[in-house]
Amino acid sequence: MKQTIYLYIQAPDTTEFVVLGRLTVANDKGEFIYNPSYPINWVPDEIQYPLRKGHIYEVNENKGIPNFVMDIVPDAWGQVVLQRIFGAEKDTPWTSLDYLIHSKNSDRFGAICVGEIRKVTKKATDENFQDMLKLEDFLEFTNNIRTGKEIDKISLALAQTTSLGGARPKITLYDDKKLYLAKPKDINDPANIPRIEYACLSFAAKKGFNVANHNLKTINHNGIVKDILILERFDREFDKETKRFYRYPMLSGLTLLNAAWTTTDRSRWSYPLLANEMLRKRISQEEIHELYRRMLFNALIGNDDDHPKNHAFIFQGGRWQLAPLFDVVPQVTYVPTTLAMQIGDDGTKITRKNLLSSASSFKIENEVAKDMLDEILSWKDELKNHYIELLSPQDFEIVWSKIPNIE
Template sequence: MTTSEALRCYVYIQLPGSLDVVTCGLFEQKDGVGRFVYGRSYRSNPLAVELEKFDLPLGSNTFETARLGGIFGALRDSSPDAWGRTVIERQLGRVDLTEVDFLLHSPEDRAGALSFGVDTAPPAPIHQFNKVLHLDVLMREAARIEQGLAPSTPQLDSLIQPGSSLGGARPKNVVEDDEGLWVAKFPARNDRWNNAVVEAGMLRLAQECGLRAAFGRVLSVAGQDVLLVRRFDRERVDGGGYLRHRMVSALTVLRADENPLDRSKWSYLLLADELKRWVAHPDEDMRELFSRMVFNALISNVDDHPRNHALIAPGTAWNLSPAYDLTPAPQASIERDLAMEVGSAKNRRANRTNLLSECGRFRLSRDEASRLIDQMKTTVSTRWRAVVTECGGTEADLNAISRAFDYEGFEYTP
């Protein structure tokens, strides 16, 4: 492809509260600039909703962006992550794929309510997913991908889907059981502890701290543990099929760059400001966001970048999604830096003073914020070992992650 050639695809959306998938618009990318226009028939649909609230409001305009190489945030959030891209490149035998290629070759298990195609009308939806009972086969094939090996058979290769962009870049797949859809997160070659039981423990610990966190459970598969995280952007309906909820990452909400070398907009403070514009219940969601920031500090989750926060819209209104990707990162140093800015010091230092310094931005008084921190610190300190053990963690796992908790620098006063 030369730089003067345009890439284009139609964008489809599953309407809120409905199984109907309709064409909502046309996306075109050329010379690093993306353009999107809503279709006239979609704009006249009484159930029509915007793809994102401010950069793509519902209207007749042709919208343009040069951010993220010309990909609108709502579309990029539907694209596969690093693991999914590896899977698609392997299945197509190509390493020269464009962002539009990745959009077109991602399956229905992508995050959110969008899908993409080259025809004006959307194809019939496919409601066939791998089953939980196939996890042993899926895990073996995922391991082959990690090792750069060819698929065992073409039939097995076809079972390996890129997986939702939820859940980070680790090996994963989407599976189904009688309860619904789950993101299955497999062991990775470079894991330093049993990631399944530790992450399941952190999701449960977050709930004990009062956070709205995704539900996870651990299954033993062929002698290894696999974490299943229930999809919160899908809702099973009677008679079969799933409602799909719109979803955008905090990267999109912040209009931020995903390159960690440019963190100018990676900020809990800026995200709190955006929640005031985006969500239906800002006071509730800002308190939740503050609590998540504190929780990430208390467990040394330094991978709390903007793609690991999201907004979701089951209906017409947006709200903060359940928390996900909560993983401790033990360190030898006595202080921690989160991925996003947390306080008035204009830095990412995860200590009590910095966390409290801008609590007003979250519509919390200093006393309220202090009480939240005290309560959460007590819960994390007294419960993390028991919770991880209850999820299947061993003494070796506890020792491996112990430096993530109760670190001296949390109470450090500059």
């Protein structure tokens, strides 16, 4: 089966959309070509897909999907939602392009939208967000999706599918000229994950990390008190003149690494390699040091879901930058001994020796790296008290019993 989509992008420093290019996929092989009339010299992935008008790029990764396009494909939650809503209309297996075509452009990660014609239409770039007051309705919608109940037409407005923020139920909501990502507890969660993630993010912010603005909202839903993590969308900013949102271009760590997502090949899932790609993107040394500290922090708290899609980069102020920290959740079912990405000489193992072995890849001297690690490990007692203050006794026991012992 052959499928074609067109990519639209809100170019830097404007709220107007232009056609970036065309992607055609057949038999798991893709062809990408830039729009010959693309009006600017900037493209999102100039390393793997430099602007060469007329050149056809053959795409073999991700069943024919370039990584910078995979970044906006709905994740596990979005795919479940789309299958529930549109499944009766399809008699063939879902493809990544199906998910892109059937999902909304308004809440996508970064500045890229998609369409099926080579012209940017108003419908393709419309901004239609639910108000924060719809949060309770979304909790009901989430429960209906997870339990297989019927989804009425009124609830379809709650069917958002952004890839930002991890593979859990979530919705982008509007409040006072800002957009927020709301992440409630999932039906099968073994613990109060929204509150646990809030505890991790608030502790990281306290320790000087660049963290997405966040809050914890508690509401009474059908007589049950529920926590929802609220994250401010850092890839959106309201433009007073056009009364539209400016969309900052975004790329995931997976795209910078040119790594595979849908296969078992994780050879490029690597912190040292990501640091090197940050250098190629001319990202500051200070931010590369921040990535190293984030790796150490993930080891401290036992967050082994630190895969490349949970690291993001944002184009602001005319340059690529490390995006604020988000989606940081410790393991709650076992004590992790590895991270998702390679750390150093001993691969993904969480050990002191391994955490220090790759310091030079981050342009950090060995003694400085030791000081960084010692400082972060010294936070353990403070982290414990932070958890005790914010978590229920049951959730504290679940989280604290899964903290790695780093030796």
